Amino acid sequence: MKNSNISQKAGFFILFLCMFITLFFLGVLLYFIISKGINAISWEFLTSAPSGGMTEGGVAPAIVGTIYLTFGAIVFSLPLGLACAIYLTEYTPDNLVTNILRISINNLAGVPSVVFGLFGLAVFVKYLGFGVSILSGSLTLGILILPGIISASREALTSIPQSFREASLALGATRWQTIRKIVLPASLPGILTGVILSIGRAAGETAPILFTAAVFYMKGYPNSVFSEAMALPYHIYGLMMEGTFPEKQSQIAYGCALILLLMVLLISAIAIYFRQRQRRIYNGK
């Protein structure tokens, strides 16, 4: 009897230790980047372009580039992902076709990000001739976040009680009317959550834009979807790996890392807060 109590205490302690170590590592990471990055950030850092051979100035073009790329990715993949989710939940029963689609979505989600980059390079940059551009990068990122958008939208759509649909259909509304007027409005918060999470994901991805959109330095700001762009995550990489003045550049890299980190953390915190609230409403907790 006593033995089993001791082993329970020991076991629980080990599990607590695992949890603690996990959070500790991540706490160290956050502390490191925040404490060192905060010195680099100023109003000028956020609003001016790099100067002095990437050793001075700010990172405004990289911030702008990241916003363009992320926005483009969402514009491309939201309609596609939403349509796919609507088809899977509203139009088809579980059958072979939906099974194949489900498996292909899961597997697309597991494709390494650098392989998306290869695909984007071969298809958008070379074959379709978009060149290294915001368009190529956005499309590549869009395909990368597509599985996430589909899964989040499906979760949102399936959480709508079946009785909502039945009530609407019983009143004589068609299937499309039911979807547009009843199902979509009710599932909107859930879908938005998925979109916000995807924004965070797209903003931080580096490998897919390495060969499709990003440049380390450009003059001025991108002025069309066919221009190249600077991007925050690529800028961090560039400053660390391609720099000629590591000392001065790593300071800027700290600043970039902090901006990117705050952007992504804020975005995903908002999304996860909404999702928790949403789940609580539907689970009645």
Next chain:
Amino acid sequence: MKQKIKEEIYRCIFAVLAFSSLVFLVGITLTLLTQGLPLFREVSFMNFLAGTDWYPTYDPPDFGALPLIASSAFVTLGAMFVCVPLGIGSALYMNEIAGYRQKSFLKPLVEILAGIPSVIYGFFGMVAVAPLIQRIFNLPTGLTALTGSLVLGIMATPTVASLAEDALSFVPNSFREASLAVGANRWQTLVKVVMPSAGSGISTAVILGISRAIGETMTVLMVTGGSAVIPRSFFQPVRPMTSTIASEMGEAVFGQLHYNSLFALGLVLFFTTLFFNIIAEYISSRYRLKLGMGR
């Protein structure tokens, strides 16, 4: 009548768009094949997979990918030693020990941490972990397989924890109650009842973690140093497949063998992760059936 046609049109639009992910998956496969296979006109498949020299820019070039494949395996294996115990331990803690309040704080926190971009982990590895490793083990450089494994492991931990926690939450409470009712304490219940019944769900989480770690690019690109030799110890620089693709694509000329060889590496990477994902998929669908759930 007009309404009916409209309905049918909408249905068709959705049906066509729904196939987009399948189209992209097939498209990625075809692209990798058409761009990667030309390599094997010049280099035999066996020489590519088993060759030990990777000198793509030499004259004549060598395209032996074994060092790169071995590096990927090495770093991933190392990362597993970090993220499997920590991830599963954290998941068990969140689901079995933490109270409702604590859990509703921990789980979102872990999910948020899982969303930190890999380039930030890479950066952290370069500026914080690498110098530490260099000093502790007295090495010529801190950018080693060990650094890569550690950083990759830390990075994958929240993902594994989150997935494993999902698997644990699928175990019906009646299982736990039955075990406690016959006099087992909470630890015995956890080890003898909860873990075995969530076993396949947890292994799915681990397999997905492995597949993510193999495909991870930026972290390993920044912290593993990048020398293309077959790794013999954790204290030397290595060059996994992903970082080879990312760092060499810039200098590879479109349509030449080097370019093709990087797509061939992508092909190896793609099929490896696909293999792991399909296994995970298979296990998880059986697991769900076992616990009496639908898909």
